[in-house]
Amino acid sequence: MLSADLIAFPKGGIVSCRFWENDCVVYQELFGQTHLIEGIGAQVFKLVSEAAITYDDLLANLQSNFELENNADMGLILDNLILEYQKLGLLAVTDNDSA
Amino acid sequence: MKLETLSKETVVQTLKSQGLRLKIGGFTVCLSSSIPDVAAHLASLYGAFELVDEADFIDFYTSLESPSLLRRYFRPQVTFSFDGYFPFKPLPYDQASAMFEWGLNWCIASQSHQYLIAHAAVVELNGQAFIFPGVPGSGKSTLCAALVCSSWRLLSDEMTLLSLADGLVYPVPRPISLKNRSIDVIRNFYPEAVFGKVVNDTSKGTVGHLRPPDKSVGFGSDPAQPAKLIFPKYEQGSETSLTQLTKGRALLKLAENSFNYNVLGLHGFNSLADLVDCCDCYEFKYSNLDEAIALFTGMAQ
Known part of the structure; x- marks a missing residue:
């Protein structure tokens, strides 16, 4: 993932989110699928729902809000989450220059 | 007028002829049947339900009958129909009243997307x-x-x-x-x-x-x-x-x-x-x- 990549919802308004204390539920209208997202993932969706965000800003926010055990790498966790959410059609990643 | 104001004979005859029209929550249901258990089921459990006028719109036209003359006497069975459609396989005849309840559940669940x-x-x-x-x-x-x-x-x-x-x-x-x-x-x-x-x-x-x-x-x-x-x-x-x-x-x-x-x-x-x-x-x-x-x-x- 490039640091300037922009993380956002896919175009067309096909993703809807509802947030509660520590979790959120995301509905992908095209696939008709509902996903429960908790923890770090919920924070990702909270930030993206406010506005498209760069990878670096997203990572910085997560690093300041979550403490990881055993020196786990937040960058690696975020990369995996974004990849998974892309596959599910919940997030889109674009080159910031072309966005 | 409530169903309990009708005599048992009237319930039986109405079910056999034009069908009994009931208001069930926000729905109107017409049920036809010549099966005695169904009449008894309605008389004992649906007494407090309002009857619906002939002129009123009916949401679900339903009936419970034997699938054939043979099945009226040999290992008797019952079928449920909704607007002439048979959504289920026949059941043993003595399950007629339960089949009405299950059939009506199906009608509501499959049709009421409001x-x-x-x-x-x-x-x-x-x-x-x-x-x-x-x-x-x-x-x-x-x-x-x-x-x-x-x-x-x-x-x-x-x-x-x-x-x-x-x-x-x-x-x-x-x-x-x-x-x-x-x-x-x-x-x-x-x-x-x-x-x-x-x-x-x-x-x-x-x-x-x-x-x-x-x-x-x-x-x-x-x-x-x-x-x-x-x-x-x-x-x-x-x-x-x-x-x-x-x-x-x-x-x-x-x-x-x-x-x-x-x-x-x-x-x-x-x-x-x-x-x-x-x-x-x-x-x-x-x-x-x-x-x-x-x-x-x-x-x-």
């Missing part, structure tokens, strides 16, 4: 609707029956109709379907309870239907405000325990217990999200009905 329909019992006290979703065997109908026998209002023991328009729960108060040991549990709990014919060896085991309280039937058009969403689980010998459930998990569990969530798409999602927003959500384990009733009655004060 509601998000959850497989859940719903009862009300002091203006607060408590919703109990659950798979068969979770104890939701037993809990519902016990609450209804303790002055709670029955909205439904089987399906919660959540309006997409206003987020309120609309009633469809009908006989409560109890299975196997639950029948005796409720008979012992409330000896005045009126049951229809108890049928053995159905696909769900032994089934008996409990007459809904007349008062609940009388409020059959009044919606209620959802207040609590509680996922019950009966476990023999367990302590009564109520555990908070996160709203996200509650939404997903309720979606899994919904008949038409997938049909409604985004409307269904928003409807469930609004519901969990306005409800306290819990998981509930129980084995003692008295404790359960005391707990919920306290929560509704």
Whole structure:
């Protein structure tokens, strides 16, 4: 993932989110699928729902809000989450220059 | 005019001829049948329901009949039809009244997409609707029956109709379907309870239907405000325990217990999200009905 990549919802308004204390539920209208997202993932969706965000800003926010055990790498966790959410059609990643 | 004002002979004749037209919650149903058990079922359990005028619109035209002359006498069977369509395979003849209840469930669940329909019992006290979703065997109908026998209002023991328009729960108060040991549990709990014919060896085991309280039937058009969403689980010998459930998990569990969530798409999602927003959500384990009733009655004060 490039640091300037922009993380956002896919175009067309096909993703809807509802947030509660520590979790959120995301509905992908095209696939008709509902996903429960908790923890770090919920924070990702909270930030993206406010506005498209760069990878670096997203990572910085997560690093300041979550403490990881055993020196786990937040960058690696975020990369995996974004990849998974892309596959599910919940997030889109674009080159910031072309966005 | 209520069904109980008709004589048994009139009920039998009306069922055989033009069909008996009933108002059941917000629905109108016409049932035709020449099967004596069906007439007895309606007479004993549907007495407090209003009859519908000939000129009024009917939502569901249904009938229960033998599939053929042969099946009237040899291993007799019954079929359920809705607007001339037969959604199910025939059942043994002595399951006719239960088939009416199951068939009507199917009619409502498959046709009424103005509601998000959850497989859940719903009862009300002091203006607060408590919703109990659950798979068969979770104890939701037993809990519902016990609450209804303790002055709670029955909205439904089987399906919660959540309006997409206003987020309120609309009633469809009908006989409560109890299975196997639950029948005796409720008979012992409330000896005045009126049951229809108890049928053995159905696909769900032994089934008996409990007459809904007349008062609940009388409020059959009044919606209620959802207040609590509680996922019950009966476990023999367990302590009564109520555990908070996160709203996200509650939404997903309720979606899994919904008949038409997938049909409604985004409307269904928003409807469930609004519901969990306005409800306290819990998981509930129980084995003692008295404790359960005391707990919920306290929560509704």
